Amino acid sequence: LNGVSKWILEALCQNQGSLEYRSLNAQLSKHFTVAEETMRTIFFDNNSFAIEEGKEKASGAEIISPDSIIVAKTSARLCQNKTCQGCDxxxxxxxxxxxGCTFKDKxxxxxxxxxxxxxxxxxKCDLQGLTEKQIFQLLLQNDPFLLPEICAHYNKGDGESGSCKFNTTCTKLHMCLHFLKGDCTFGLVCKRYHAIGAQGMKLFKQYSNENITGLYKIYRNKLIIQDQKPRPAPGEYHSCVSESDREEICLFFVRRNCQYNERCVRVHWHLPYKWQMWEGESMTWKNMDDMENIEKAYCDPANAMSRTDEQIFRVLTLQRFVPLVDFIKMIYRGSPVRRLSTASSVSHPPHYILTTEWLWYWRDDGGAWVEYGQDGTGDAQASLSSQTLENIYLxxxxxxxxxxxxxxKYKLYFKGGHGLQMYQQNLRYNTIREVRRRPRFVxxxxxxxxxxxSSSQSTVVTVPSNWDKKALPEIGYKACALHLTKIWRRIVTALFTPTMPQRRITILIIESVIKEDSNLPNGYKVVRKHLFHGTDKSLVEAICEQNFDWRMCGVHGTAYGKxxxxxxxxSYSHKFAAGPRSKVMFVALVLVGxxxxxxSQYVRPPAKGRGTALYDSCVDHVTDPSIFVIFEKHQIYPEYIIKYT
Incomplete structure (x- = not known):
């Protein structure tokens, strides 16, 4: 553990093993100034802390909601044998x-x-700096043998003791499990105990008065640790990276040309899909075997479970049962399963290859799965297509x-109900049909x-009229030098030089970036501007190939948003153009809107008034803006590169 982690662990143990995040953060800020990425690494390290998510929303740069409970964890345990040698x-x-040991020194x-x-x-457990009291607090809420177990049978059934048959002789604690978790909805009318009675107190004869007083919180902490949901491995977390990014396969890597390499926030994998199973012991996502056959089965909407030729062969030859992936619950052998994929095909231009094409199906009366927009068996064709539904769903x-x-008339519900993941309902007869969204198999x-x-790259791409069509690359981009006589070189130079110190600047070359996805959205009366962005020379190729992404390209400030x-x-962007001799600056065409x-806390533009529509960008001064913050890549096109000394 680093210094901050140790301080947090001590603070939690000093406060009966847990604290609300708002309280912990207030105390922490008096001693440390911690970067957001460091905080994320600390709190999502499953070996040190468990988190019960609160009901409030995390605002701005906060990584956890203020009312979330942070609980101290440890792998340390008491030996049950006590006579073994070399024990851990x-x-x-x-x-x-x-x-409550009464024998003391004897x-x-x-x-x-x-x-x-x-x-x-x-x-071994990095607990040297803790006091004896703090270590014992850790053990009480982590070691399963130190506290009496809550009787599961008591918490089931309608009898006075639930379904527990031992009643007064039961060696487990008879108490409302949901009360200890803090989510009992019955309150005073609950038929389970919300207090430890005389019978229950017999289980705590050899506990100190202080620990007996704090039993409710100790049990609450213990249950939070037990109920902790699986999280991706620490290495998969990246500062300010959304969950969708962490579960999206990098399209450029699949196409063998991701220039961000280890900086990339998306998953690098050679296929446009990836199946993984959560391994609880190592707390990591592990790649599944037979991935292509699982994917093939998943792409068939009729399959609720995975099926492979090998599994069918085993059944026919009466060999042992082979576990299947449950596509509805997304589990395998009781463990969570996830499917990663490239971006949806509707979110990229048609000529992009290896995006994921999602198809939408409904189940007809005969049990057959029919794609939306296609003719069913005796049913009228739906007015929606898979592509339309996918756009609405995203x-x-x-x-x-x-x-x-x-x-x-029908209504299609994207969020499950009636025991289904998705369904459509006839608005006249209220009949319900199951709906499934499955990818096209690749x-x-x-x-x-x-x-x-080469045929996949032959799609005609519309480019600006001033470009040389012969220079258009089949994939990626190409940087073409602008000659001194070219009008666009003179225009770019005129944009660049007015605010730069004339005596010290020599333009070496101006290049025009020609890309396969060259056009910004048209059809809207949106304000476009040519703006500057200084950067490190090592990032030029990645930006040209994959556009600007501040999480990978570095930060030019956060005063007006992330x-x-x-x-x-x-002259402002010149400050960020790194390099001992020659420097690089982009002239980007930006939809500022x-x-x-x-x-500083914005991760996207705020809403306009009370409506749901958002602003397109943020600035330093509304009346005379000189700095623009753009949150979406599709609003930016890196049009020119200026190399200068």
Missing amino acids: NFHLCRYYVCG CKNSHDLRSPQNAKILE ADKNGDIEFIAGSQ SAHDVEAKLSS GSYFARDA DYTKGQ
Whole structure:
């Protein structure tokens, strides 16, 4: 653990093992100034802390909601044998840890936390700096053998003791599990105990009064640790990276040309899909075997479970049962499963290869799955297509959409209900049909064929009229030098030089960036500006290939929001053009649209008034803006590169 992590661990143990994030953060800020990325690494390290998400929303740059509970964790345990040699657990008296050992110095079990055996465990678990009281607090809420177990049978059934048959002789705690978790909705009318009665207190005879007083919180902490949901491995977290980015395969890497390399926030994988299973012991996502067959089964909407030729063969030959992936619950052998994929095909231009094409199906009366927009068996064709549904779904995954098929009106619900993931409902008869969204299957062979085929790159791309069409690359980009006689060189020079110190600047070359996805959106009366962005020379190729992404390109400030910064004046961007001799600056064509003054906590532009529409960008001064913050890549086109000394 680093210094900040140790301080947090001590603070939690000093406060009965847990604190609300707002309280912990207030105390922490008095001692440390911690970067957001460091905080994220600390709190999402499953070996040190568990988190119960609160109901409030995290605002601005906060990584956790203020009312979330942070609980201290440890892998340290008490040895149950106490006579073993070379053990990896503490050799301590259980009742000494619980605070109620009556034998004191005469106890046959150790009361020495600093003995050679225990000192080894303290060092291994990085607990040397904690006091004895703090370590015992950690053990109480982490070691499953120190607290009486909550009776599961008592919390089921309608009898006075639930379904527990032992009643007064039960060695487990009879208490409302939901009350201890803090989510019992029955309150005073709950038929389960919300307090430890005389019978329950017999289980705590050898516990100190202080620990008995704090039992509710100790149990609450223990349950939070037990209920902690799987999280991706720490290395998969990246500052200010959305969950969708972390679960999206890098399209450029699949196409063998991601220039960001290890800086890339997306997943690098050779296929446009990836199946993984959560491994609880190592707390990481592990790649699944037979990935292509799982994908092939998943692409068939009729399959609720994975099926492969090998599995069918085993069934026919009466061999042992082979576990299947449950596509509805997304589990395998009881563990969570996830499918990563490239971006949806509707979010990129048609000539982009290896995006994921999602198809939408509904189930007819005969049990057959029919794609939307296609003719069903005896049913009228729906007015929606897969492409239309995909666009609507990506805009609001929790929403719904009304449509017409023949003379009937339907509503399609994207968020599950009625035991289904998605469904459509007839608005007249209230009948319900299951809906499934599945990708079009692409094999590993298909991927190689698409990559090697020139036909996949032959789509005509519209480019500005001033470009040399012969220079247009088949894939990626090409930088073409602008000659001194070219009018565009004179225009770019005129944009660049006015605010730069004339005596010290020599333009070496101006290049025009020609890309396959060259056009910004048209059809709207949106304000466009040529703006400057200084950067390191090592990032030029990546920016030309994959556009600006501030999470990978570096930060030019956060005063007006967390996004890509562009300047009206070249002199401002000159500060960020790194290089001992020659420097590099982009002239980008930017859709600034409607803008408002930015704030440091913004991760996207704010809403316009009370409506749902957002501003397009943020600026330093609304009346005379010189700095523009852009949050979406599709608003930016890196049009020119200026290399100068």
